Amino acid sequence: MFNALSAPKMIGRLIHKRLKSSLSRPTTVLVFPGQGVFSVEHLDFLSKRVHVEGVEELLEEADDALGFTISRFVRDPKANLGGYIESPIQKTSIQQPLLLLTTKLLAKVIREEHGVDMFNDPVVKPHYLLGHSLGEIIALVMQDVIDFRDGIKFCSQRGMLMEKCVASYYQVGDPQRVSEDQFKMFALVFPSQIFDHVLKFLRNQDQISLSNINNFQQIVISGLESSCLVVVSRLKEHLAELKLKARIRAIDLDVKVPFHNDILSPVKGGLDQMLQAYIGAPILGNKIGYKPGEMKFPVVSNLDGCIQTYAEDQIRNIIDVTSRPVNFLKCLQTIQELSEEVKYINFGSVTSGIISKFVSDKRSGVHAGSCTNIALDTEEGLKTIRKTIQNASQST
Structure with missing residues (x-):
């Protein structure tokens, strides 16, 4: 066979x-x-x-x-x-x-x-x-x-x-940082016209992981909360520089484990x-x-x-x-x-x-x-x- x-x-x-x-x-x-x-x-x-x-x-x-x-x-x-x-x-x-x-x-x-x-x-x-x-x-x-x-x-x-796996990461980290900066996942929702720009930008962000590419209007990222928020802010700035007037919503998925993360x-x-x-x-x-x-x-x-x-x-x-x-x-x-x-x-x-x-x-x-x-x-x-x-x- x-x-x-x-x-x-x-x-x-x-x-x-x-x-x-x-x-x-x-x-x-x-x-x-x-x-x-x-x-x-x-x-x-x-x-x-x-x-x-x-x-x-x-x-x-x-x-x-x-x-x-x-x-x-x-x-x-x-x-x-x-x-x-x-x-x-x-x-x-x-x-x-x-x-x-x-x-x-x-x-x-x-x-x-x-x-x-x-x-x-x-x-x-x-x-x-x-x-x-x-x-x-x-x-x-x-x-x-x-x-x-x-x-x-x-x-x-x-x-x-x-x-x-997540618990072991926290154990070797700074206790104060762990209490303030948990792993998160955010669903980014946006118009499909800017999908290519959003995907290209996110693929170049080493501090977060691209977790789900769901459709042309939604991509999910994961990582430490502070890193995710910084990336979302930079993404909005990047789109503004390209003169792309499109709203991006970042929805906290409220999970403890960052799925499909490095x-x-x-x-x-x-x-x-x-x-x-x-x-x-x-x-x-x-x-x-x-x-x-x-x-x-x-x-x-x-x-x-x-x-x-x-x-x-x-x-x-x-x-x-x-x-x-x-x-x-x-x-x-x-x-x-x-x-x-x-x-x-x-x-x-x-x-x-x-x-x-x-x-x-x-x-x-x-x-x-x-x-x-x-x-x-x-x-x-x-x-x-x-x-x-x-x-x-x-x-x-």
Whole structure:
């Protein structure tokens, strides 16, 4: 068998050029969110569906795998999210496994309550999967490259490695400076006309990291708060010198860990040691196993926007992008190059918002009305999915 490790980009393009010509329906992409602020409304939605077949078992499996009751955030979210900023849910090692759990729960609820299997129903079955940051790991779990039990442990341990990495930086620093200058992430929002100027300027700023290139109107930077604020100020001055009158907003994302920042480079070694490919019986002990070989659903990689068909290639990219930028914009451009008509089905509203800005932007080259963008964590999104299935049934 040909080893895709030798030429992953070429293999992806060849396979999907052939797939593109055979599509009889819009190219469907399931999109999985990254870490962010949890919606109390969404957790409340899930809490009212604990009785749904299979949900209780999944919650118990998550608790057993992690050794603590992460299910409490689903069972009684309002009680456990009081004072959100001080809540344990703000910890990266809690948010990451919880995001996987809630994504898995949502897929199960949609299947049991609405009769739609997002991975097998012929109307919505994906041609590709796309994750944003942590969402790339979720994409592997959802298609069983990594089983759920291993996946939720991996998300938790990944979060702990990140927390320890940041804590070690503070321990060797000046205590007074640490108390005054924490790591931050800022989403910079601006008109798409100045995207090239903003990106070029940020790439030349050594004191911060470029964390996410989300679309033509949003780039996320990370670093010490003082450095980020200085860079934002200099960026505004730079644009003024170029006589570009455009407003830039810097939104504090209120996180403790600067994701996709150079400081997280040591984490990659820990992730690499943790993951181990297996064929046959799953790995026992502290190792996290994954199934190598061709994946059921190709994944568009955050690292470079290329299509990955083999699990080992995508695992390597996920580890590598830990301290490098998520190029979500490049992922969306790759998808649009493959098909004129695309249906994005998001397991979270944040990625849906990012994609909406992309498809409505003239720079994207997307034709009006050629893209559908659905968020499954909203009632409107669920209604759209049901209607899509019903319409397809009536036409056959």
